[in-house]
Amino acid sequence: MVARDKLSFSDLEHWLNERRVTEIECLVPDLTGVARGKILPREKFTEDRGMRLPEAVVAMGVTGEFPEAGPYYDVISPTDRDMHLRPDPSTVRLVPWAADPTAQVLHDCYDRDGTLVPYAPRSVLRRVCELYAAEGWQPIVAPELEFYLVARNSDPDVPLKPPVGRSGRSETSRQAYSIDAVNEFDPLFEDIYAYCEKMELGVDTLIHEIGAGQMEINFFHAAPLQLADEVFFFKRTVREAALRHNMFATFMAKPIAGEPGSAMHIHQSVVDAATGHNIFSQADGSASDAFRWYLGGLQKYIPAAMALFAPYVNSYRRLARHTAAPINIQWGTDNRTVGIRSPVAPPHARRIENRVIGADANPYVALAATLACGWLGMKQRIEPSPECKGDAYLGDHALPRSLGEALELLRAEKDLARVLGESFVTVYTEVKEIEYAEFMKVISPWEREHLLLHV
Structure with missing residues (x-):
């Protein structure tokens, strides 16, 4: 039996065949840890061995919003170009709660030149390792x-x-x-x-x-x-x-x-x-x-x-x-x-x-x-x-x-930015700023309780 971290694409095909998998959940973790991606029929997955997604898919906030302007777009193209996703065979697993035999596979994100997208979470961890x-x-x-x-x-x-x-x-x-x-x-x-x-x-x-x-x-x-x-x-x-x-x-x-x-x-x-x-x-x-x-x-x-x-x-x-x-x-x-x-x-x-x-x-x-x-x-x-x-x-x-x-x-710590990647820190902080701004629009029960009639 091949060790999971040694699985090749041919091993992956054998793994899928053994379990009679008919669908593949092609997953990419975004900045919040949400599973993004597509569900493909087995034949389509085998034929393409990858897929494309807009690069901002891994760089959105927990509310699904994007920055409208600023340094974010010094990293992410405003033309909404594609990332090229490649499956990591070592991550294949069954989806045990699915009605039909279904597998889930994590993908890494690359640009059109074959370079890892630096702000994708898996890319950041790979960089540090x-x-x-x-x-x-x-x-x-x-x-x-x-x-x-x-x-x-x-x-x-x-x-x-x-x-x-x-x-x-x-x-x-x-x-x-x-x-x-x-x-x-x-x-x-x-x-x-x-x-x-x-x-x-x-x-x-x-x-x-x-x-x-x-x-x-x-x-x-x-x-x-x-x-x-x-x-x-x-x-x-x-x-x-x-x-x-x-x-x-x-x-x-x-x-x-x-x-x-x-x-x-x-x-x-x-x-x-x-x-x-x-x-x-x-x-x-x-x-x-x-x-x-x-x-x-x-x-x-x-x-x-x-x-x-x-x-x-x-x-x-x-x-x-x-x-x-x-x-x-x-x-x-x-x-x-x-x-x-x-x-x-x-x-x-x-x-x-x-x-x-x-x-x-x-x-x-x-x-x-x-x-x-x-x-x-x-x-x-x-x-x-x-x-x-x-x-x-x-x-x-x-x-x-x-x-x-x-x-x-x-933002002020340049040593961390050099290790994690400056583009990642830029994208991450810009996304978190819009989340914070969104939260500040909400008036909490505490504010109504203590400020309504007392200030």
């Missing part, structure tokens, strides 16, 4: 993804509520790590695990998190692009499974007032590509210079990368004091109050956990950004601050407090 490869390094990552199950909600003005479980009741209290609370949704999770098995997703542990209806799934560690693909597929899978059980699954960073937000904690380490040795540890088992410098890079560049880790106005509601989310960039060993945690582990498994990232972040963009911060730290030999051994919530707030502030920091 190539920087590591040039140094003889291989980053290894393992995401922990939190999400909420909520009752169906068709009215955006009505607050979200926990769904009804097998007992006929909704959760009303904190149930962290409760097995019985997870079992309330056994039929749903049986479907999720069955879907994941058919899709060959490397999901590991399922736990109940702190919030009412809040769950967490852990992934086995692997290479960044593979894991980003798996998170992308997993989000689609959970949302689909939840719908089939008359509920919603949401990866909003802060979906329910008064409940903790949802994160995507990313464990990361770096190995020597030739030997497999974890470069965060020395031969005697102690932490290496690379470990310290990686920490230093995260501390220096995370504030400027926050628009990538916390991409929506809602994201910043999660990052509040004493809410199980970090407020600063202190680091510590086995300390969950800090933004950057080093779990206790043997030397070969020494790693760093970025706890700042929200569950709403695009997995490709978030992985590219956190790896970029660490790469800059190692290349520039940035020393971290002293380890925090107490409660980091007692320290100052050191992260931007809003999307507008975060975008200003990202």
Whole structure:
């Protein structure tokens, strides 16, 4: 059996034949992580082995809007030209909930000259991984993804509520790590695990998190692009499974007032590509210079990368004091109050956990950004601050407090732009500006409650 990452186009055809696939979902993740693309009959997919889409398809906001003018069009042609999409055979998976045998395949985006479109999320992550490869390094990552199950909600003005479980009741209290609370949704999770098995997703542990209806799934560690693909597929899978059980699954960073937000904690380490040795540890088992410098890079560049880790106005509601989310960039060993945690582990498994990232972040963009911060730290030999051994919530707030502030920091940070690609940062920040402007048109209930008759 050919390893998934070694699949060729001929192997892909054999894979499709074995499973008698009749339709192909040709997918491209956009800036928000939404699956864009086309559904092709098997014969058309085999004949074309690719397709075209307007280049702005991967560069729109969550509202589907585009900037009307400005630097965005210094990168993206106003003539609405095509991208040329090529399937990545290693990403082929069944669509387990489809009525007819259907496959889904992720595609990479190229221009007409055969160059990767630099602002497509998969391209950005590939770019950063190539920087590591040039140094003889291989980053290894393992995401922990939190999400909420909520009752169906068709009215955006009505607050979200926990769904009804097998007992006929909704959760009303904190149930962290409760097995019985997870079992309330056994039929749903049986479907999720069955879907994941058919899709060959490397999901590991399922736990109940702190919030009412809040769950967490852990992934086995692997290479960044593979894991980003798996998170992308997993989000689609959970949302689909939840719908089939008359509920919603949401990866909003802060979906329910008064409940903790949802994160995507990313464990990361770096190995020597030739030997497999974890470069965060020395031969005697102690932490290496690379470990310290990686920490230093995260501390220096995370504030400027926050628009990538916390991409929506809602994201910043999660990052509040004493809410199980970090407020600063202190680091510590086995300390969950800090933004950057080093779990206790043997030397070969020494790693760093970025706890700042929200569950709403695009997995490709978030992985590219956190790896970029660490790469800059190692290349520039940035020393971290002293380890925090107490409660980091007692320290100052050191992260931007809003999307507008975060975008200003990202635009000003030239080192990150050089690593991630200046065209990507231009497109990303311009798109986020129109999202922010759209949000500012909305008057919230808080404003009506407290300002209507008092100011």
